[in-house]
Amino acid sequence: MLRVTLAAALAAVLLPVSAAQADTAHPSSPGTPPTASAPVLTDEHGRTLTLRGWNVEDKGNRGDAALSAITERHFRDLRAKGFDFARLLIFWDDLEPSPGRYSRAYLNKIERVLDWADRYDIHVVLDAHQDVFGPAFGHRGIPEWATRTDGLPFQRHPEDWFAEYFEPAVQRAFTHLYEDEDLRQAQARMWKVVADRFAHHPAVLGYDVINEPMGELREGEDLPTAARRIEREQLTPMYNRVADAIRTEDRDAWLFVEPTPIVGEGVPTGLGRVDDRKVVYAPHFYNTAMEAGADYDPSAGWVETYEAAVTEYPRTYKVPVVVGEWGPLNNSLPNMGPFYRDAMASLGRYSSGWAGYVWCYGGGYCAVDEKGAFRTNKEATAEPYAEAVAGTVRSSAFDAAAGVYRLTYDAARRGSHATVISLPSRGWRVGVEGGRARVRSDGPGRVVVTAVPGSRVTVTVTRG
Numbered sequence: 001m002l003r004v005t006l007a008a009a010l011a012a013v014l015l016p017v018s019a020a021q022a023d024t025a026h027p028s029s030p031g032t033p034p035t036a037s038a039p040v041l042t043d044e045h046g047r048t049l050t051l052r053g054w055n056v057e058d059k060g061n062r063g064d065a066a067l068s069a070i071t072e073r074h075f076r077d078l079r080a081k082g083f084d085f086a087r088l089l090i091f092w093d094d095l096e097p098s099p100g101r102y103s104r105a106y107l108n109k110i111e112r113v114l115d116w117a118d119r120y121d122i123h124v125v126l127d128a129h130q131d132v133f134g135p136a137f138g139h140r141g142i143p144e145w146a147t148r149t150d151g152l153p154f155q156r157h158p159e160d161w162f163a164e165y166f167e168p169a170v171q172r173a174f175t176h177l178y179e180d181e182d183l184r185q186a187q188a189r190m191w192k193v194v195a196d197r198f199a200h201h202p203a204v205l206g207y208d209v210i211n212e213p214m215g216e217l218r219e220g221e222d223l224p225t226a227a228r229r230i231e232r233e234q235l236t237p238m239y240n241r242v243a244d245a246i247r248t249e250d251r252d253a254w255l256f257v258e259p260t261p262i263v264g265e266g267v268p269t270g271l272g273r274v275d276d277r278k279v280v281y282a283p284h285f286y287n288t289a290m291e292a293g294a295d296y297d298p299s300a301g302w303v304e305t306y307e308a309a310v311t312e313y314p315r316t317y318k319v320p321v322v323v324g325e326w327g328p329l330n331n332s333l334p335n336m337g338p339f340y341r342d343a344m345a346s347l348g349r350y351s352s353g354w355a356g357y358v359w360c361y362g363g364g365y366c367a368v369d370e371k372g373a374f375r376t377n378k379e380a381t382a383e384p385y386a387e388a389v390a391g392t393v394r395s396s397a398f399d400a401a402a403g404v405y406r407l408t409y410d411a412a413r414r415g416s417h418a419t420v421i422s423l424p425s426r427g428w429r430v431g432v433e434g435g436r437a438r439v440r441s442d443g444p445g446r447v448v449v450t451a452v453p454g455s456r457v458t459v460t461v462t463r464g
Helices: 004-024 072-080 104-119 161-166 168-179 181-198 223-247 261-265 302-310 312-317 336-350
Strands: 051-056 085-090 123-128 204-208 254-257 279-281 353-356 385-389 391-399 404-411 419-422 428-433 438-441 446-450 456-463
Touching: 004 261, 051 072, 051 123, 072 085, 072 104, 085 104, 085 353, 104 123, 104 181, 123 181, 123 254, 161 168, 168 181, 168 223, 181 204, 181 223, 223 254, 223 261, 261 302, 279 312, 302 312, 302 336, 336 391, 385 391, 385 404, 404 419, 419 456, 428 438, 428 446
Parallel strands: 051 085, 051 353, 085 123, 123 204, 204 254, 254 279
Antiparallel strands: 385 419, 391 404, 404 456, 419 446, 428 456, 438 446
Protein backbone atom coordinates (compact mmCIF):
# COMPACT_ATOMS: atom_id res chain seq x y z
CA MET A 1 0.00 0.00 0.00
CA LEU A 2 2.58 2.55 -1.03
CA ARG A 3 1.23 6.05 -0.44
CA VAL A 4 4.15 8.22 -1.51
CA THR A 5 1.94 10.72 -3.32
CA LEU A 6 -0.28 11.12 -0.27
CA ALA A 7 2.79 11.89 1.83
CA ALA A 8 3.93 14.54 -0.64
CA ALA A 9 0.49 16.12 -0.84
CA LEU A 10 0.25 16.40 2.93
CA ALA A 11 3.81 17.46 3.70
CA ALA A 12 3.22 21.17 3.25
CA VAL A 13 0.16 21.37 5.48
CA LEU A 14 0.45 18.65 8.10
CA LEU A 15 3.16 20.02 10.35
CA PRO A 16 0.97 22.66 11.99
CA VAL A 17 -2.00 20.31 12.16
CA SER A 18 0.06 17.51 13.71
CA ALA A 19 1.69 19.78 16.24
CA ALA A 20 -1.64 21.17 17.35
CA GLN A 21 -3.14 17.72 17.68
CA ALA A 22 -0.16 16.40 19.61
CA ASP A 23 -0.68 19.14 22.17
CA THR A 24 -4.19 17.85 22.83
CA ALA A 25 -3.16 14.25 23.41
CA HIS A 26 -3.55 13.08 26.98
CA PRO A 27 -1.49 10.15 28.21
CA SER A 28 -3.11 7.00 29.49
CA SER A 29 -1.75 3.75 30.75
CA PRO A 30 -1.36 1.01 28.14
CA GLY A 31 -4.49 -1.03 27.68
CA THR A 32 -6.80 1.38 29.48
CA PRO A 33 -10.20 1.08 27.77
CA PRO A 34 -12.33 4.03 26.67
CA THR A 35 -13.88 6.01 29.50
CA ALA A 36 -16.82 4.45 31.27
CA SER A 37 -19.22 6.87 29.55
CA ALA A 38 -17.98 6.00 26.06
CA PRO A 39 -20.23 3.71 24.02
CA VAL A 40 -19.09 0.15 23.55
CA LEU A 41 -19.79 -2.59 21.08
CA THR A 42 -22.28 -5.16 22.31
CA ASP A 43 -23.51 -8.52 21.09
CA GLU A 44 -27.04 -9.90 20.98
CA HIS A 45 -26.76 -10.82 24.68
CA GLY A 46 -25.78 -7.29 25.69
CA ARG A 47 -22.19 -8.25 26.49
CA THR A 48 -19.39 -5.76 25.87
CA LEU A 49 -17.31 -6.89 22.89
CA THR A 50 -13.64 -6.43 22.10
CA LEU A 51 -12.67 -7.28 18.53
CA ARG A 52 -9.15 -8.40 17.69
CA GLY A 53 -8.49 -9.78 14.25
CA TRP A 54 -7.48 -9.31 10.66
CA ASN A 55 -8.71 -8.46 7.21
CA VAL A 56 -9.47 -11.50 5.07
CA GLU A 57 -9.44 -10.98 1.32
CA ASP A 58 -9.20 -12.32 -2.19
CA LYS A 59 -8.47 -9.45 -4.54
CA GLY A 60 -7.00 -11.59 -7.28
CA ASN A 61 -9.93 -13.83 -8.26
CA ARG A 62 -13.20 -12.80 -9.88
CA GLY A 63 -16.32 -14.38 -11.32
CA ASP A 64 -16.42 -18.15 -10.90
CA ALA A 65 -13.14 -18.04 -8.96
CA ALA A 66 -14.17 -15.21 -6.61
CA LEU A 67 -13.17 -15.73 -2.96
CA SER A 68 -11.45 -19.01 -3.82
CA ALA A 69 -8.21 -17.89 -2.13
CA ILE A 70 -10.04 -17.82 1.22
CA THR A 71 -10.29 -21.19 2.93
CA GLU A 72 -11.50 -22.63 6.21
CA ARG A 73 -7.88 -22.57 7.36
CA HIS A 74 -7.99 -18.78 7.61
CA PHE A 75 -10.62 -18.89 10.33
CA ARG A 76 -9.27 -21.96 12.09
CA ASP A 77 -5.87 -20.29 12.36
CA LEU A 78 -7.33 -16.96 13.44
CA ARG A 79 -9.12 -18.62 16.32
CA ALA A 80 -6.11 -20.78 17.22
CA LYS A 81 -4.03 -17.62 17.71
CA GLY A 82 -6.69 -15.96 19.85
CA PHE A 83 -8.44 -13.70 17.33
CA ASP A 84 -12.21 -13.27 17.20
CA PHE A 85 -12.72 -10.88 14.28
CA ALA A 86 -12.44 -10.74 10.49
CA ARG A 87 -13.11 -7.86 8.15
CA LEU A 88 -14.14 -9.68 4.98
CA LEU A 89 -13.60 -7.85 1.70
CA ILE A 90 -16.48 -8.12 -0.78
CA PHE A 91 -16.70 -6.36 -4.13
CA TRP A 92 -19.66 -4.61 -5.70
CA ASP A 93 -18.29 -5.40 -9.18
CA ASP A 94 -18.59 -9.14 -8.43
CA LEU A 95 -21.98 -8.82 -6.76
CA GLU A 96 -23.65 -6.75 -9.52
CA PRO A 97 -21.75 -7.28 -12.79
CA SER A 98 -24.46 -5.47 -14.75
CA PRO A 99 -27.13 -3.04 -13.51
CA GLY A 100 -29.79 -4.81 -11.50
CA ARG A 101 -28.34 -8.30 -12.04
CA TYR A 102 -27.05 -9.65 -8.76
CA SER A 103 -24.88 -12.75 -8.69
CA ARG A 104 -26.47 -15.49 -6.61
CA ALA A 105 -23.27 -17.49 -7.01
CA TYR A 106 -21.24 -14.70 -5.42
CA LEU A 107 -23.67 -14.42 -2.51
CA ASN A 108 -23.36 -18.17 -2.03
CA LYS A 109 -19.56 -17.87 -1.93
CA ILE A 110 -19.80 -15.15 0.71
CA GLU A 111 -22.11 -17.33 2.75
CA ARG A 112 -19.68 -20.25 2.58
CA VAL A 113 -16.95 -18.02 4.02
CA LEU A 114 -19.31 -16.77 6.72
CA ASP A 115 -20.17 -20.36 7.64
CA TRP A 116 -16.48 -21.05 8.26
CA ALA A 117 -16.27 -17.95 10.42
CA ASP A 118 -19.28 -19.06 12.44
CA ARG A 119 -17.74 -22.52 12.93
CA TYR A 120 -14.82 -20.89 14.76
CA ASP A 121 -16.83 -18.16 16.52
CA ILE A 122 -15.33 -15.33 14.47
CA HIS A 123 -17.29 -12.07 14.19
CA VAL A 124 -17.34 -10.73 10.63
CA VAL A 125 -17.82 -7.27 9.19
CA LEU A 126 -18.65 -7.27 5.48
CA ASP A 127 -16.56 -4.55 3.85
CA ALA A 128 -17.66 -3.14 0.48
CA HIS A 129 -14.10 -2.69 -0.66
CA GLN A 130 -12.75 -0.40 -3.33
CA ASP A 131 -9.22 0.43 -4.37
CA VAL A 132 -8.90 3.39 -6.78
CA PHE A 133 -12.66 3.19 -7.30
CA GLY A 134 -12.80 -0.07 -9.22
CA PRO A 135 -12.13 -2.13 -12.35
CA ALA A 136 -12.46 0.82 -14.73
CA PHE A 137 -9.04 1.83 -13.39
CA GLY A 138 -7.53 -1.64 -13.08
CA HIS A 139 -8.55 -2.34 -9.48
CA ARG A 140 -11.57 -3.79 -7.63
CA GLY A 141 -14.69 -2.23 -6.19
CA ILE A 142 -17.37 -0.15 -7.88
CA PRO A 143 -18.52 -1.66 -11.20
CA GLU A 144 -17.48 -0.20 -14.54
CA TRP A 145 -21.12 0.47 -15.38
CA ALA A 146 -21.29 2.77 -12.32
CA THR A 147 -18.07 4.63 -13.22
CA ARG A 148 -18.47 8.05 -14.84
CA THR A 149 -15.41 10.14 -15.67
CA ASP A 150 -16.69 12.83 -18.07
CA GLY A 151 -13.78 11.88 -20.31
CA LEU A 152 -11.17 13.18 -17.88
CA PRO A 153 -7.66 11.67 -18.09
CA PHE A 154 -6.30 8.76 -16.12
CA GLN A 155 -2.73 7.49 -15.87
CA ARG A 156 -1.50 4.40 -14.07
CA HIS A 157 1.16 4.73 -11.34
CA PRO A 158 2.60 1.22 -10.90
CA GLU A 159 5.18 2.32 -8.33
CA ASP A 160 2.65 4.17 -6.17
CA TRP A 161 -0.86 2.92 -6.79
CA PHE A 162 -2.35 5.30 -4.23
CA ALA A 163 -1.33 8.19 -6.51
CA GLU A 164 -4.05 7.03 -8.89
CA TYR A 165 -6.66 8.42 -6.50
CA PHE A 166 -5.46 11.88 -7.53
CA GLU A 167 -6.02 11.28 -11.23
CA PRO A 168 -8.83 13.52 -12.58
CA ALA A 169 -10.93 10.62 -13.90
CA VAL A 170 -10.90 8.81 -10.57
CA GLN A 171 -11.77 11.90 -8.60
CA ARG A 172 -14.67 12.70 -10.92
CA ALA A 173 -15.96 9.12 -10.60
CA PHE A 174 -16.29 9.62 -6.83
CA THR A 175 -18.20 12.86 -7.37
CA HIS A 176 -20.71 11.09 -9.60
CA LEU A 177 -21.11 8.25 -7.10
CA TYR A 178 -21.94 10.73 -4.36
CA GLU A 179 -24.08 13.12 -6.41
CA ASP A 180 -25.88 11.22 -9.22
CA GLU A 181 -29.26 10.06 -8.03
CA ASP A 182 -29.31 6.85 -10.04
CA LEU A 183 -25.91 5.82 -8.65
CA ARG A 184 -27.02 6.71 -5.14
CA GLN A 185 -30.01 4.42 -5.55
CA ALA A 186 -27.88 1.67 -7.07
CA GLN A 187 -25.51 1.72 -4.11
CA ALA A 188 -28.43 1.60 -1.68
CA ARG A 189 -30.03 -1.31 -3.55
CA MET A 190 -26.74 -3.21 -3.52
CA TRP A 191 -26.56 -2.90 0.25
CA LYS A 192 -30.21 -3.95 0.61
CA VAL A 193 -29.39 -7.13 -1.30
CA VAL A 194 -26.43 -7.87 1.02
CA ALA A 195 -28.36 -7.08 4.19
CA ASP A 196 -31.37 -9.11 3.08
CA ARG A 197 -29.19 -12.16 2.46
CA PHE A 198 -27.04 -11.98 5.61
CA ALA A 199 -29.15 -10.21 8.23
CA HIS A 200 -29.65 -13.43 10.17
CA HIS A 201 -26.29 -15.05 9.63
CA PRO A 202 -24.77 -15.64 13.08
CA ALA A 203 -21.26 -14.59 12.02
CA VAL A 204 -22.27 -11.15 10.71
CA LEU A 205 -21.63 -8.35 13.17
CA GLY A 206 -21.95 -5.45 10.76
CA TYR A 207 -21.40 -3.76 7.42
CA ASP A 208 -18.56 -1.43 6.37
CA VAL A 209 -20.22 0.82 3.79
CA ILE A 210 -17.17 1.72 1.67
CA ASN A 211 -13.44 1.21 2.07
CA GLU A 212 -11.19 4.29 2.24
CA PRO A 213 -13.54 6.70 0.45
CA MET A 214 -11.94 9.55 -1.44
CA GLY A 215 -13.28 12.43 -3.56
CA GLU A 216 -12.54 15.32 -5.86
CA LEU A 217 -10.31 18.20 -4.83
CA ARG A 218 -11.38 21.70 -5.82
CA GLU A 219 -9.00 24.24 -7.24
CA GLY A 220 -6.98 25.88 -4.47
CA GLU A 221 -7.87 23.33 -1.79
CA ASP A 222 -5.19 21.61 0.24
CA LEU A 223 -5.77 17.96 1.04
CA PRO A 224 -6.97 18.26 4.67
CA THR A 225 -9.48 20.96 3.68
CA ALA A 226 -10.77 18.86 0.80
CA ALA A 227 -11.01 15.77 2.98
CA ARG A 228 -13.10 17.54 5.62
CA ARG A 229 -15.43 18.96 2.94
CA ILE A 230 -15.86 15.57 1.23
CA GLU A 231 -16.56 13.91 4.56
CA ARG A 232 -19.02 16.58 5.63
CA GLU A 233 -20.89 17.21 2.37
CA GLN A 234 -20.70 13.87 0.54
CA LEU A 235 -19.81 11.00 2.86
CA THR A 236 -22.18 11.92 5.68
CA PRO A 237 -25.26 11.99 3.41
CA MET A 238 -24.09 8.77 1.73
CA TYR A 239 -23.80 6.97 5.07
CA ASN A 240 -27.27 8.12 6.07
CA ARG A 241 -28.74 6.92 2.75
CA VAL A 242 -27.10 3.53 3.04
CA ALA A 243 -28.09 3.21 6.70
CA ASP A 244 -31.72 3.74 5.76
CA ALA A 245 -31.43 1.08 3.05
CA ILE A 246 -29.77 -1.48 5.30
CA ARG A 247 -32.29 -0.95 8.09
CA THR A 248 -35.14 -2.03 5.82
CA GLU A 249 -33.56 -5.52 5.91
CA ASP A 250 -31.41 -5.67 9.06
CA ARG A 251 -32.33 -3.84 12.25
CA ASP A 252 -29.56 -5.18 14.45
CA ALA A 253 -26.17 -5.16 12.70
CA TRP A 254 -23.58 -2.48 13.38
CA LEU A 255 -22.95 0.11 10.66
CA PHE A 256 -19.24 0.87 10.16
CA VAL A 257 -18.45 4.29 8.67
CA GLU A 258 -15.00 5.39 7.52
CA PRO A 259 -13.44 8.81 7.07
CA THR A 260 -11.09 9.46 4.17
CA PRO A 261 -7.59 7.98 4.62
CA ILE A 262 -6.30 11.46 5.44
CA VAL A 263 -7.13 10.81 9.09
CA GLY A 264 -4.06 8.58 9.19
CA GLU A 265 -1.89 11.68 9.21
CA GLY A 266 -3.53 13.20 12.26
CA VAL A 267 -6.24 15.19 10.47
CA PRO A 268 -9.57 15.06 12.38
CA THR A 269 -12.50 13.99 10.24
CA GLY A 270 -15.21 16.30 8.95
CA LEU A 271 -17.86 13.57 9.11
CA GLY A 272 -21.17 14.63 10.57
CA ARG A 273 -23.78 12.66 12.46
CA VAL A 274 -25.01 9.39 11.04
CA ASP A 275 -28.55 9.01 12.30
CA ASP A 276 -28.49 5.40 13.36
CA ARG A 277 -28.44 3.77 16.80
CA LYS A 278 -25.60 1.34 15.99
CA VAL A 279 -22.82 3.29 14.29
CA VAL A 280 -19.12 2.41 14.59
CA TYR A 281 -16.42 4.88 13.57
CA ALA A 282 -13.95 2.80 11.55
CA PRO A 283 -10.80 4.76 10.58
CA HIS A 284 -7.60 3.20 9.24
CA PHE A 285 -4.23 3.53 10.91
CA TYR A 286 -1.48 4.01 8.30
CA ASN A 287 1.50 6.33 8.26
CA THR A 288 2.54 7.52 4.80
CA ALA A 289 6.27 7.55 5.56
CA MET A 290 6.18 3.98 6.85
CA GLU A 291 4.05 2.92 3.90
CA ALA A 292 6.79 4.31 1.64
CA GLY A 293 9.40 2.16 3.39
CA ALA A 294 10.62 4.32 6.27
CA ASP A 295 11.20 2.91 9.73
CA TYR A 296 9.07 3.96 12.69
CA ASP A 297 10.34 7.08 14.46
CA PRO A 298 9.11 7.01 18.08
CA SER A 299 10.20 10.63 18.63
CA ALA A 300 8.00 11.96 15.80
CA GLY A 301 4.83 11.58 17.86
CA TRP A 302 2.78 10.09 15.02
CA VAL A 303 0.92 7.53 17.16
CA GLU A 304 0.01 10.22 19.71
CA THR A 305 -1.05 12.64 16.97
CA TYR A 306 -3.20 10.03 15.30
CA GLU A 307 -4.83 9.10 18.59
CA ALA A 308 -5.68 12.72 19.37
CA ALA A 309 -7.23 13.21 15.94
CA VAL A 310 -9.11 9.95 15.70
CA THR A 311 -10.82 10.27 19.07
CA GLU A 312 -12.55 13.58 18.27
CA TYR A 313 -15.40 12.09 16.24
CA PRO A 314 -16.39 9.32 18.68
CA ARG A 315 -16.18 11.78 21.57
CA THR A 316 -18.50 14.21 19.76
CA TYR A 317 -21.03 11.70 18.46
CA LYS A 318 -20.81 9.07 21.23
CA VAL A 319 -19.97 6.07 19.07
CA PRO A 320 -17.46 3.24 19.51
CA VAL A 321 -14.28 2.95 17.45
CA VAL A 322 -12.96 -0.07 15.55
CA VAL A 323 -9.82 0.46 13.47
CA GLY A 324 -10.50 -1.32 10.19
CA GLU A 325 -6.93 -1.66 8.86
CA TRP A 326 -3.45 -1.16 10.21
CA GLY A 327 0.06 -2.57 10.02
CA PRO A 328 3.15 -1.58 8.03
CA LEU A 329 4.53 -3.37 4.98
CA ASN A 330 8.05 -3.92 6.32
CA ASN A 331 7.90 -5.39 9.83
CA SER A 332 11.60 -6.21 10.20
CA LEU A 333 13.05 -2.69 10.37
CA PRO A 334 14.90 -1.85 13.62
CA ASN A 335 12.11 0.18 15.23
CA MET A 336 9.17 -2.05 14.31
CA GLY A 337 9.23 -3.77 17.70
CA PRO A 338 8.67 -0.42 19.46
CA PHE A 339 6.05 0.47 16.85
CA TYR A 340 3.93 -2.59 17.63
CA ARG A 341 4.23 -1.96 21.37
CA ASP A 342 3.21 1.69 20.97
CA ALA A 343 0.43 0.87 18.51
CA MET A 344 -1.10 -1.88 20.64
CA ALA A 345 -1.02 0.35 23.72
CA SER A 346 -2.66 3.20 21.82
CA LEU A 347 -5.37 1.04 20.26
CA GLY A 348 -6.14 -0.33 23.71
CA ARG A 349 -6.69 3.16 25.07
CA TYR A 350 -9.51 4.26 22.81
CA SER A 351 -10.84 1.49 20.57
CA SER A 352 -13.23 -1.41 20.88
CA GLY A 353 -11.04 -3.37 18.54
CA TRP A 354 -9.14 -3.58 15.29
CA ALA A 355 -8.44 -5.62 12.18
CA GLY A 356 -4.84 -5.84 11.04
CA TYR A 357 -3.94 -5.97 7.38
CA VAL A 358 -3.90 -8.78 6.27
CA TRP A 359 -4.38 -12.47 7.24
CA CYS A 360 -2.56 -14.32 4.50
CA TYR A 361 0.25 -16.81 4.23
CA GLY A 362 3.43 -15.39 2.73
CA GLY A 363 5.33 -12.11 2.49
CA GLY A 364 4.43 -8.44 2.16
CA TYR A 365 1.59 -7.45 4.44
CA CYS A 366 0.79 -11.06 5.40
CA ALA A 367 0.43 -11.67 9.12
CA VAL A 368 1.88 -15.17 8.95
CA ASP A 369 4.24 -17.14 6.74
CA GLU A 370 3.42 -20.15 4.57
CA LYS A 371 3.54 -22.44 7.62
CA GLY A 372 1.24 -20.22 9.67
CA ALA A 373 3.90 -18.77 12.00
CA PHE A 374 3.78 -15.06 12.78
CA ARG A 375 6.09 -12.95 10.69
CA THR A 376 8.62 -10.71 12.44
CA ASN A 377 7.09 -8.55 15.20
CA LYS A 378 3.51 -9.47 14.34
CA GLU A 379 3.34 -11.86 17.29
CA ALA A 380 2.91 -8.68 19.37
CA THR A 381 -0.67 -8.46 18.09
CA ALA A 382 -1.63 -11.65 19.93
CA GLU A 383 -2.26 -11.00 23.61
CA PRO A 384 -4.92 -11.99 26.17
CA TYR A 385 -8.11 -9.93 26.12
CA ALA A 386 -11.78 -10.12 27.03
CA GLU A 387 -13.76 -11.01 23.93
CA ALA A 388 -17.11 -10.58 25.64
CA VAL A 389 -17.82 -9.23 29.11
CA ALA A 390 -21.14 -10.01 30.78
CA GLY A 391 -21.28 -6.83 32.81
CA THR A 392 -19.70 -3.40 33.10
CA VAL A 393 -15.97 -3.17 32.50
CA ARG A 394 -14.15 -1.20 35.19
CA SER A 395 -10.61 -1.72 33.93
CA SER A 396 -8.84 -3.85 31.37
CA ALA A 397 -5.10 -3.83 30.70
CA PHE A 398 -2.31 -6.01 29.42
CA ASP A 399 1.22 -5.42 30.68
CA ALA A 400 3.31 -6.81 27.81
CA ALA A 401 6.59 -6.58 29.71
CA ALA A 402 5.26 -8.53 32.69
CA GLY A 403 3.03 -10.82 30.64
CA VAL A 404 -0.04 -10.07 32.77
CA TYR A 405 -3.59 -9.25 31.67
CA ARG A 406 -6.08 -8.04 34.26
CA LEU A 407 -9.80 -7.41 33.84
CA THR A 408 -12.12 -6.03 36.51
CA TYR A 409 -15.86 -5.88 35.88
CA ASP A 410 -19.21 -5.79 37.63
CA ALA A 411 -21.13 -8.92 36.65
CA ALA A 412 -24.42 -8.35 34.86
CA ARG A 413 -27.58 -8.71 36.91
CA ARG A 414 -29.58 -10.08 33.97
CA GLY A 415 -28.97 -11.59 30.55
CA SER A 416 -25.87 -13.64 29.81
CA HIS A 417 -23.47 -14.30 32.68
CA ALA A 418 -20.67 -15.73 30.50
CA THR A 419 -17.54 -13.59 30.18
CA VAL A 420 -15.16 -14.93 27.54
CA ILE A 421 -11.39 -14.49 27.82
CA SER A 422 -9.22 -15.13 24.77
CA LEU A 423 -5.73 -16.57 25.18
CA PRO A 424 -3.30 -16.30 22.24
CA SER A 425 -1.53 -19.60 22.84
CA ARG A 426 -0.94 -22.25 25.46
CA GLY A 427 0.94 -21.53 28.63
CA TRP A 428 -1.34 -18.98 30.30
CA ARG A 429 -2.78 -19.27 33.81
CA VAL A 430 -6.18 -17.77 34.62
CA GLY A 431 -7.21 -16.75 38.13
CA VAL A 432 -10.38 -15.05 39.38
CA GLU A 433 -11.34 -13.19 42.53
CA GLY A 434 -14.75 -12.08 43.80
CA GLY A 435 -18.33 -13.03 43.08
CA ARG A 436 -17.76 -16.72 43.70
CA ALA A 437 -16.49 -16.71 40.13
CA ARG A 438 -15.78 -19.91 38.27
CA VAL A 439 -13.59 -20.60 35.25
CA ARG A 440 -14.07 -23.30 32.65
CA SER A 441 -12.35 -24.05 29.38
CA ASP A 442 -14.22 -23.28 26.17
CA GLY A 443 -11.89 -25.08 23.80
CA PRO A 444 -8.34 -24.15 22.78
CA GLY A 445 -7.45 -20.58 23.60
CA ARG A 446 -10.61 -19.54 25.44
CA VAL A 447 -12.03 -19.67 28.93
CA VAL A 448 -15.44 -18.67 30.25
CA VAL A 449 -15.88 -16.91 33.59
CA THR A 450 -19.23 -16.88 35.42
CA ALA A 451 -19.98 -15.03 38.65
CA VAL A 452 -22.77 -13.99 40.98
CA PRO A 453 -24.90 -11.28 39.30
CA GLY A 454 -23.95 -7.79 40.45
CA SER A 455 -20.64 -8.84 41.99
CA ARG A 456 -17.23 -7.26 41.37
CA VAL A 457 -14.91 -9.72 39.62
CA THR A 458 -11.20 -9.53 38.80
CA VAL A 459 -9.69 -11.88 36.23
CA THR A 460 -5.89 -12.18 36.08
CA VAL A 461 -4.12 -13.94 33.23
CA THR A 462 -0.40 -14.60 33.58
CA ARG A 463 2.13 -16.11 31.23
CA GLY A 464 4.12 -19.19 32.12
